[in-house]
Each structure stands twice: as structure tokens, then as C-alpha cells.
Amino acid sequence: MLAVIEADRLGQLRTGAASAVATKYMARRGGSSVLGIVGAGTQARAQFEALSRVLNLKLVKVFSRTRGHAEEFARFIMSRGFDAVVASDYEEVCRDVDVLVTATNSRDPFIRGSYLRPGMHINAIGSNWANRLSWRLMRCLGQTLLRLMT
Numbered sequence: 001m002l003a004v005i006e007a008d009r010l011g012q013l014r015t016g017a018a019s020a021v022a023t024k025y026m027a028r029r030g031g032s033s034v035l036g037i038v039g040a041g042t043q044a045r046a047q048f049e050a051l052s053r054v055l056n057l058k059l060v061k062v063f064s065r066t067r068g069h070a071e072e073f074a075r076f077i078m079s080r081g082f083d084a085v086v087a088s089d090y091e092e093v094c095r096d097v098d099v100l101v102t103a104t105n106s107r108d109p110f111i112r113g114s115y116l117r118p119g120m121h122i123n124a125i126g127s128n129w130a131n132r133l134s135w136r137l138m139r140c141l142g143q144t145l146l147r148l149m150t
Contacts, residue, residue: 012042016050019123023099024054027121032098033058038090038111039103040064040073043125047101048077051123055099060084063093091115102126109140 023032032055037044040062048060060077062084064070070086077084087093094100094115101123102111116122 008042012046013050015043015125016046019047019101019125020050020054022123023051023121027055027099028119032056032121034061034097034099035059036061036063036087036093036097036100037073037103038063038093038101039126040066040069041103044073044101044103045076047103047123047125048080051099051101052080052082057082061087061093061097063087063090094120099123113140 035048035051035055035057037048037060044062051057060074060082062070062073062077063086064073067086074084074086090110091112094111097120099121100111100116102125104110104126106126
């Protein structure tokens, strides 16, 4: 045997890198300093690690349904030299952010169009297999995009 490779960690790094490239080239230039992250697991950490290299972050807002997980994640972010706060709900984590990451395995939509604002960049990861990504969610995202573009 030449190597033992943990594929899950490689997937986290790959997904984080893809989000960083997308954010670097598609997010609003010069003004993306507040990052919101929904989720506090390994994918969320990989997203933070990658995005912190392409954004000039002043603040990271974190929300998890398990507050203790969000608090632990916020401490991790602060240990890396960034300011972080724990949001109390989905709306608060979205409020006044330039870039939003959703890193969950939720089956149901949880971000409402009213939480979003023009120019916000969203990296939505997780819930990405066919039986999880519902037609209802895709329709909601399409309607939100149309609303933001008009």
C-alpha cells in the first residue's frame, strides 16, 4: 500500500476551493467584508478557511441550529484572527452580509428571499443529491433570483 487517503477531507477542500474561486470572480468587488455561514460542521470550516483567503473579512457571522456548535465554530474563527459573532437565527445570519454560505444537509428551504439583498453572493453547498434538492427549492431560488434582478 502506498497511501491511505481520507476522501471526505479531500471533498471538503475541493468544495471550499470551488466556493473560493466562485466568490473571487463573482462576488461584488471591493466590498465583500462580511461573511455569513449557516452550518458549523466540517464543510462550513472548509468554506471559511478557503473564503478567508479571497475576501478581506472584517466579520464572520455564524448560525447553527445547535448553538453550542455555532459558538465552537465562532471560537475557531477567532483563533484564526477574525472577528466572529453567533447569530440567533437564519434571518440574522443573512442580515448585512456580502457573502453567504449555506453548508447544511437540510431537506427544507430555510433562507427566505426577504433575507437576501441585491449584490449578495451565495455559496449553497450540501443537500446536493437528487432526493434532497427538491423542485420546490429550485423554484424558490429561481423566483428569488428573478426578484433580485428586477
